[in-house]
Amino acid sequence: MNLNLAPIDEAYLKDKVEEGYYINMAEAIRDAIRRMREMDERSGSRNFHDAIMKGERQIANGQYKPYTPALFEEIQRNADLKVAEGAKLNGEATGG
Numbered sequence: 599m600n601l602n603l604a605p606i607d608e609a610y611l612k613d614k615v616e617e618g619y620y621i622n623m624a625e626a627i628r629d630a631i632r633r634m635r636e637m638d639e640r641s642g643s644r645n646f647h648d649a650i651m652k653g654e655r656q657i658a659n660g661q662y663k664p665y666t667p668a669l670f671e672e673i674q675r676n677a678d679l680k681v682a683e684g685a686k687l688n689g690e691a692t693g694g
Contacts, residue, residue: 614626
């Protein structure tokens, strides 16, 4: 695999290698990729955990509706209306 970096990025990585942070450019790039993966994993699991905790709090407070086919249809109608109005959906259920 060949990699073309912008001159400013290449200079930055070369400086990091010369300063002793990395043995070579490949190690620096691997570290950057590893850090990006870690950020993605933390972000994804954090969002999932937050959504679960929000649901748990709502259930504990009695803020829920039993799931029925009618509720599914209501959620679908609300989502369709929001899309028709130009809203971007965020993945949360919007049952009303």
